[in-house]
Amino acid sequence: MATEGQFEYESVLCVKPEVNVYRIPPRASNRAIRAADWKLDTPDWSGRMRVVAKGKVAYVKLEDKMSGELFAQAPVDEYPGITVETVSDSSRYFVLRIQDDNGRSAFIGIGFGDRGDAFDFNVALQDHFKWVKQEDEFSKQAQAPDSTPKLDLGFKEGQTITLNIGQSKKKDRPRPQSSGGFGILPPPPGGKLAPPPSSSRSNNHNVEQTPAGGNDTAGCLLDLDSSNSNSVTSSNPLAVTTSSDLWGHFDPPN
Numbered sequence: 001m002a003t004e005g006q007f008e009y010e011s012v013l014c015v016k017p018e019v020n021v022y023r024i025p026p027r028a029s030n031r032a033i034r035a036a037d038w039k040l041d042t043p044d045w046s047g048r049m050r051v052v053a054k055g056k057v058a059y060v061k062l063e064d065k066m067s068g069e070l071f072a073q074a075p076v077d078e079y080p081g082i083t084v085e086t087v088s089d090s091s092r093y094f095v096l097r098i099q100d101d102n103g104r105s106a107f108i109g110i111g112f113g114d115r116g117d118a119f120d121f122n123v124a125l126q127d128h129f130k131w132v133k134q135e136d137e138f139s140k141q142a143q144a145p146d147s148t149p150k151l152d153l154g155f156k157e158g159q160t161i162t163l164n165i166g167q168s169k170k171k172d173r174p175r176p177q178s179s180g181g182f183g184i185l186p187p188p189p190g191g192k193l194a195p196p197p198s199s200s201r202s203n204n205h206n207v208e209q210t211p212a213g214g215n216d217t218a219g220c221l222l223d224l225d226s227s228n229s230n231s232v233t234s235s236n237p238l239a240v241t242t243s244s245d246l247w248g249h250f251d252p253p254n
Contacts, residue, residue, distance in 0.1 A: 013058065014051040014124035016117045021045040021062065021071075022109035024095065032088035033095055038109050047071055049110070051124050056132045058125060060084070060096060062110075072098040072108070079125040092118045 020043035027033070048068075050061045058076040063069060074096050076083045085095040093111040112118040155161075 008055040011053045012050060013053055013128055014049075014120055016049045016112065016121065017065070018113060018117075019047065019049040019062065020111045020113075021047075022111065024107060024109045027107075033085065034089045035087045035093035035109065035111065036089055038093075040111065043111075045071060049121070051121065053128050056135070058128050062098075072100075074098045076125065079129050084125065091115060094118075094121075 022038045022040070023044050024033075024038055045062075046065075048063045048065050050063060052059050052061065056077075058079070060074040060076060062071040062073065064071065074083055080086075083097045087093045087095065090111075092113075092115055093109060095107055096110050097105050097107050099105045112121070
């Protein structure tokens with residue numbers, strides 16, 4: 001029967017064509033590990049390194065450059081952790097705990113000739129375990145029961161709802177109010193306003209009509225002075241006859 005790990009895909013996280021392997025002395029105390037204690041000029045093995053992921057576990061594999069034969073591998077369950085450790089005196093060297101198929105483990109030192117390769121190796125492990133942490137949080141949220149109260153939006157027994165569709169009332173528009181009691185009609189286009197009829201003026205005044213093409217301003221002035229002229233005429237009719245000669249009365253010459 002196949003195990004669960006056999007059905008998981010293997011994804012490549014990082015590949016470096018050159019890595020050196022060193023035998024390191026046993027750790028005598030809890031002090032920090034220094035790469036200067038290794039024989040950096042004479043590495044014990046050189047080859048290719050591949051970092052792959054199978055599920056949540058990352059594997060650091062040391063392989064032969066030409067044949068691809070596996071030299072050693074280190075399963076990494078967490079990072080930073082005991083499987084991959086940094087040294088105190090350089091960013092290009094790490095301590096790696098390798099493990100065989102029988103479960104036996106040993107510590108070796110690995111180093112890169114370029115700082116950029118060491119940086120890529122470090123970032124590849126960090127990104128993988130960030131993804132593992134997010135997956136764990138998502139699975140916990142999915143399994144945890146939802147304790148928040150839920151809203152009951154269903155209708156209860158005997159409860160109804162009424163919808164008024166298309167029965168909106170029309171709003172009455174306010175009518176404009178005029179200042180007087182009667183509305184004023186606009187003047188006809190191209191015409192003149194006729195003076196309103198007045199019974200008192202027709203009885204007491206003689207309105208002089210302006211001939212066609214005449215001066216309307218003179219008629220208006222005549223109409224304004226007609227009250228005084230008519231009053232004089234009605235009181236003294238002889239004055240009209242006498243004043244008919246505009247130049248007055250002249251004596252004959254001697």
